Amino acid sequence: MGASEELRETLLDLEEARKKEILHRKMAEALLEGLQVLVASKDPKVLFTRLFDAMKKPLGFEAAFVLLENDDGVFVPLTSSDAVFMQTVWRPAAMLKRVIKGNPAAVFDTNLVGEWAAQPEMVRTAARSALHFSIHTAQKQAVMVCTHPDRAYFSKDHVTLAKRFSVLATQALQKLESEERLADLEKKLEDEIRVAELNRRLAESEQKLAHARKMEAVGLLAGGVAHDLNNILTGIASYPELLLMDEQLLPEHRDALETIRDAGFRAAAVVGDLLTVARGAASPREPVNLNSIIDEYLFSHEHQRSLQVYRNAEIRTDLAEDLFNIEGSHVHISKALMNLVYNAVEAVRHTPEGLVQVRTDNRYVDRPLGGYSDIRIGEYAVLSVSDNGDGISSEDLERIFEPFYTRKTMGRSGTGLGLTIVWNVMEDHKGYVDVRTGKDGTEFSLYFPAIRDVISEGEAAPVFKDYRGNGETVLVIDDLEDQRKVASAILTKLGYRPHVVASGEAALEYLKDHSADILLLDMIMDPGMNGLETYGKIIEIHPGQKVVIASGYSKSEDVVAAQDLGAGSFIMKPYTLAKLGCALKEELQR
Amino acid sequence: MKLASGWSTNPDPAKASDEAFEMILKKLGALPHLMFIHSSSDYDNEALLARLGYLAPGVPLQGGTSCMGVITEEGFHTGDGLGLGILGLFDPDGSYGVGIARQGGDPAKAAASALSQALEQAGRPGELPAAIVMTSCPGHEEITISAIEAYLGATVPILGGTSADNDMSGRWQQFCNNSVFHDGISIAVLFTSGDVSYSFHSGYEPTHHSGEATRVSGRILHEINGMPAAAVYNEWTDGLIGETLRHGGSLVPATTFSPLGHPVGHVGGISYYKLSYPVAVLPDKGLELFAEIQQGGEVVLMKGTPDSLASRAGRVVKAAIDAAPFTHDNTEGALVLFCAGCMLAVQDRMDQIVSGLKNILKNKTFLCSFTLGEQGCFIGGENRHGNLMIATLLFGHIEAD
Numbered sequence: 001m002g003a004s005e006e007l008r009e010t011l012l013d014l015e016e017a018r019k020k021e022i023l024h025r026k027m028a029e030a031l032l033e034g035l036q037v038l039v040a041s042k043d044p045k046v047l048f049t050r051l052f053d054a055m056k057k058p059l060g061f062e063a064a065f066v067l068l069e070n071d072d073g074v075f076v077p078l079t080s081s082d083a084v085f086m087q088t089v090w091r092p093a094a095m096l097k098r099v100i101k102g103n104p105a106a107v108f109d110t111n112l113v114g115e116w117a118a119q120p121e122m123v124r125t126a127a128r129s130a131l132h133f134s135i136h137t138a139q140k141q142a143v144m145v146c147t148h149p150d151r152a153y154f155s156k157d158h159v160t161l162a163k164r165f166s167v168l169a170t171q172a173l174q175k176l177e178s179e180e181r182l183a184d185l186e187k188k189l190e191d192e193i194r195v196a197e198l199n200r201r202l203a204e205s206e207q208k209l210a211h212a213r214k215m216e217a218v219g220l221l222a223g224g225v226a227h228d229l230n231n232i233l234t235g236i237a238s239y240p241e242l243l244l245m246d247e248q249l250l251p252e253h254r255d256a257l258e259t260i261r262d263a264g265f266r267a268a269a270v271v272g273d274l275l276t277v278a279r280g281a282a283s284p285r286e287p288v289n290l291n292s293i294i295d296e297y298l299f300s301h302e303h304q305r306s307l308q309v310y311r312n313a314e315i316r317t318d319l320a321e322d323l324f325n326i327e328g329s330h331v332h333i334s335k336a337l338m339n340l341v342y343n344a345v346e347a348v349r350h351t352p353e354g355l356v357q358v359r360t361d362n363r364y365v366d367r368p369l370g371g372y373s374d375i376r377i378g379e380y381a382v383l384s385v386s387d388n389g390d391g392i393s394s395e396d397l398e399r400i401f402e403p404f405y406t407r408k409t410m411g412r413s414g415t416g417l418g419l420t421i422v423w424n425v426m427e428d429h430k431g432y433v434d435v436r437t438g439k440d441g442t443e444f445s446l447y448f449p450a451i452r453d454v455i456s457e458g459e460a461a462p463v464f465k466d467y468r469g470n471g472e473t474v475l476v477i478d479d480l481e482d483q484r485k486v487a488s489a490i491l492t493k494l495g496y497r498p499h500v501v502a503s504g505e506a507a508l509e510y511l512k513d514h515s516a517d518i519l520l521l522d523m524i525m526d527p528g529m530n531g532l533e534t535y536g537k538i539i540e541i542h543p544g545q546k547v548v549i550a551s552g553y554s555k556s557e558d559v560v561a562a563q564d565l566g567a568g569s570f571i572m573k574p575y576t577l578a579k580l581g582c583a584l585k586e587e588l589q590r
Numbered sequence: 591m592k593l594a595s596g597w598s599t600n601p602d603p604a605k606a607s608d609e610a611f612e613m614i615l616k617k618l619g620a621l622p623h624l625m626f627i628h629s630s631s632d633y634d635n636e637a638l639l640a641r642l643g644y645l646a647p648g649v650p651l652q653g654g655t656s657c658m659g660v661i662t663e664e665g666f667h668t669g670d671g672l673g674l675g676i677l678g679l680f681d682p683d684g685s686y687g688v689g690i691a692r693q694g695g696d697p698a699k700a701a702a703s704a705l706s707q708a709l710e711q712a713g714r715p716g717e718l719p720a721a722i723v724m725t726s727c728p729g730h731e732e733i734t735i736s737a738i739e740a741y742l743g744a745t746v747p748i749l750g751g752t753s754a755d756n757d758m759s760g761r762w763q764q765f766c767n768n769s770v771f772h773d774g775i776s777i778a779v780l781f782t783s784g785d786v787s788y789s790f791h792s793g794y795e796p797t798h799h800s801g802e803a804t805r806v807s808g809r810i811l812h813e814i815n816g817m818p819a820a821a822v823y824n825e826w827t828d829g830l831i832g833e834t835l836r837h838g839g840s841l842v843p844a845t846t847f848s849p850l851g852h853p854v855g856h857v858g859g860i861s862y863y864k865l866s867y868p869v870a871v872l873p874d875k876g877l878e879l880f881a882e883i884q885q886g887g888e889v890v891l892m893k894g895t896p897d898s899l900a901s902r903a904g905r906v907v908k909a910a911i912d913a914a915p916f917t918h919d920n921t922e923g924a925l926v927l928f929c930a931g932c933m934l935a936v937q938d939r940m941d942q943i944v945s946g947l948k949n950i951l952k953n954k955t956f957l958c959s960f961t962l963g964e965q966g967c968f969i970g971g972e973n974r975h976g977n978l979m980i981a982t983l984l985f986g987h988i989e990a991d
Contacts, residue, residue, distance in 0.1 A: 008795065008860050008862075009791075009905075011857070011859075011860045012857050012860055012862060015857035015860070020913065094713060094714075095714075095716075095717065103683075103783075105717050105718075106717065106718035107716050107717055107718070108716065108717070108718050108741075108742050108743055109716045110716065111716070112709075112715040112716025113715065113716035113717065116716070129743075151743075152718075152741075152742055152743030152745075153743070154718065154743075155718075155743065155745030156718070156720065156745050156746060156747070157745070159718065160785075160915070
């Protein structure tokens with residue numbers, strides 16, 4: 001072959017390559033434009049109308065329409081650029097079946113093709129040649145038909161473009177459909193998650209309700225027991241205290257009496273635990289600072305005694321200097337702290353270098369804590385007690401706050417109420433308990449709602465002379481003889497002149513003819529009138545009658561009602577000299 | 591889509607059919623969906639087709655006679671002027687049909703008729719095929735192409751060969767199923783599941799001799815620049831046909847390396863040509879051609895060499911591969927139509943032609959037939975009839991996206 005022929009051929013080949021490149025570029029641009037229309041439009045009619053515009057130039061058709069398969073397998077126009085095609089019905093025969101399978105078909109004479117021959121003449125006249133290709137999704141089958149009034153208009157290049165577009169358009173539509181299905185699935189999943197969350201909350205509520213009922217039962221039990229026990233303990237704890245005031249007492253007797261007294265007070269503390277657990281027990285609230293409570297507890301005789309039992313534990317504190325104050329019950333928080341520290345100390349009893357850390361800090365909480373579905377967003381003063389013991393198993397963790405559930409010797413009282421107290425204290429304080437545990441130890445964090453109130457300076461402990469009476473008459477109204485005797489003895493020791501009656505009715509009878517400077521009124525008396533009813537009758541006879549209310553039970557609604565009528569201080573049995581003396585003094589001076 | 595070739599030089603047409611078909615069956619493992627049959631005119635081709643029809647019932651058969659023999663990927667197959675070649679297409683997802691008609695006095699009508707039959711057999715009446723393969727008797731190829739384009743439009747590539755005999759004695763035949771015609775047009779329509787590529791070139795380059803075809807009637811070129819065409823041609827070729835010019839007669843094969851060309855298109859300033867083979871000097875000193883030249887059109891003396899003709903087949907196939915929408919790996923095979931006149935002129939270089947095709951179509955199936963005229967699709971997309979050309983149709987599949 002000569003050089004000139006080779007040159008000619010090379011140039012021809014180059015030209016051919018250039019022509020093909022131009023053709024491919026135009027096809028690619030047309031495809032891109034068509035695909036952009038597909039992915040930009042959601043409404044099928046709008047989509048195809050735009051698609052017709054985009055594909056008209058590269059395919060050169062006069063009109064186009066889209067056939068959509070209905071439930072009967074018949075194809076009907078979804079949309080058309082020419083109304084003449086809108087009334088047509090298409091039953092797929094050989095040609096359309098191949099098209100639906102993904103093989104585009106160019107028809108050079110519609111009169112020769114079965115599906116077209118079945119159409120009205122005006123339709124065939126408007127479309128002497130046609131190009132068909134499928135655009136389908138996993139759900140829907142569609143065929144796009146491009147038409148031209150000239151016979152044999154469409155070419156192999158049109159078929160090639162249609163085939164590529166068919167594949168890409170199908171992929172684009174399936175992608176869209178997949179995205180829609182994915183969105184549906186996500187929505188369903190969200191719904192399911194929402195339902196699951198509702199179910200979880202329902203289960204949690206049911207669990208809380210069951211817990212509350214259990215606690216209510218415990219509370220009722222505890223309340224009833226506590227009332228009786230406190231009355232009994234009054235004798236055990238109070239008589240020794242009276243006897244111990246005798247300076248002539250023999251040393252051996254003094255020791256015995258002190259032991260009896262302390263045992264009584266410890267028993268009273270157990271009852272106190274029970275009362276703390278009891279629901280509805282009102283407790284005095286005042287602005288307090290957790291750091292003060294911690295300091296006080298850690299230097300307390302009780303704490304030092306527990307450390308002597310568990311010498312292995314080292315206690316460290318890390319208290320925030322600017323810790324928020326809280327509105328709380330000093331006594332109850334102290335009890336909660338005591339139980340947590342005691343449990344922590346016990347948890348590390350076999351741990352080399354056992355460490356218990358007590359920390360406080362301020363936190364802003366804006367998301368749920370473990371175990372709570374909802375929390376009140378805001379500032380909290382947080383008291384944390386952590387240990388480096390073996391942690392709590394997940395089975396135990398679910399039940400540790402239940403009354404009388406114990407996996408070890410929990411709580412100072414050993415009654416299985418230690419963490420129940422913690423839970424109830426936090427419920428009463430509208431706070432939260434967060435427990436984190438693992439093989440490296442356990443941390444209990446108590447979240448108390450913070451306040452911005454300032455705490456007033458603490459008052460010095462009262463001394464006997466400050467609360468001693470001055471011969472005033474005191475009418476003791478109590479249905480229990482032991483209580484009457486103890487009260488009478490203490491009152492006498494305090495310098496008052498006591499008179500005792502065994503019921504509300506007896507008190508009314510007495511006061512018809514007598515007066516008393518002040519009453520010491522038991523709230524729960526049986527049978528007959530209770531304390532509230534008795535006080536109501538008495539002030540009818542002696543308006544403004546001063547009274548101190550006493551009960552072996554926590555401050556109840558009746559106590560509050562009586563105070564609303566004008567009653568003075570409330571004190572809990574068992575009586576102590578100082579407690580009773582201060583209450584009477586305060587009321588007499590009011 | 592899968593292709594397989596079979597061949598035989600057995601003089602017994604039935605045995606030749608058996609041998610060639612057995613190769614096809616063995617390679618495909620199933621009956622093909624279309625078979626191109628090209629055989630020597632010396633065969634009893636009616637017997638041959640009848641046997642093939644028996645062996646492959648219902649399979650469309652299309653083809654015609656080839657000069658001397660055929661080439662497949664296994665070599666040039668001829669034995670005493672006898673050779674049979676078959677190209678089988680296995681394509682269950684495609685559609686194929688064939689048709690044939692006698693040209694009689696209306697070759698256009700015959701072409702439309704054959705085409706219509708083919709589309710009907712393919713089950714695709716009215717649909718545009720991927721390609722047309724035609725075989726005709728010499729004489730009316732241009733009309734046939736025009737008729738096909740009038741029927742289908744001008745966008746379907748046509749590959750065709752004018753059926754040949756071994757000695758230009760007129761024993762050429764056209765095949766379709768079990769029909770063997772001497773004056774027919776046989777057409778196959780191809781709706782492939784894959785795609786096709788094509789190429790149509792000569793092995794010739796233009797010389798500086800050119801003029802205007804000032805008087806033309808059909809395939810008779812009477813005058814160039816107002817002078818007797820044979821005289822002008824003789825002058826351009828430095829007396830190549832001086833003896834025949836004086837006495838008249840056949841110019842074959844003397845003019846094989848010096849045909850006339852007619853520019854049919856320009857690409858990038860470069861002309862490409864349809865060739866017309868001067869086959870005889872007429873009494874008026876006009877030239878009888880094997881292809882038409884338009885009156886008023888430019889006539890150029892073309893020049894070829896044995897080297898260019900021998901290497902040409904491979905280069906034409908390569909051009910088709912380069913232009914194909916599928917990769918070489920996805921090429922299944924090719925049908926090649928090679929000018930019989932060229933083949934006869936370079937008969938001593940058949941090994942070179944075979945190796946040229948095999949080098950390009952590595953490990954692929956092909957069948958090459960030798961024809962007296964070639965129809966193909968030029969680079970500009972025009973379907974044309976020409977002489978001394980090589981036309982190829984390449985089959986391949988496109989991998990799914």
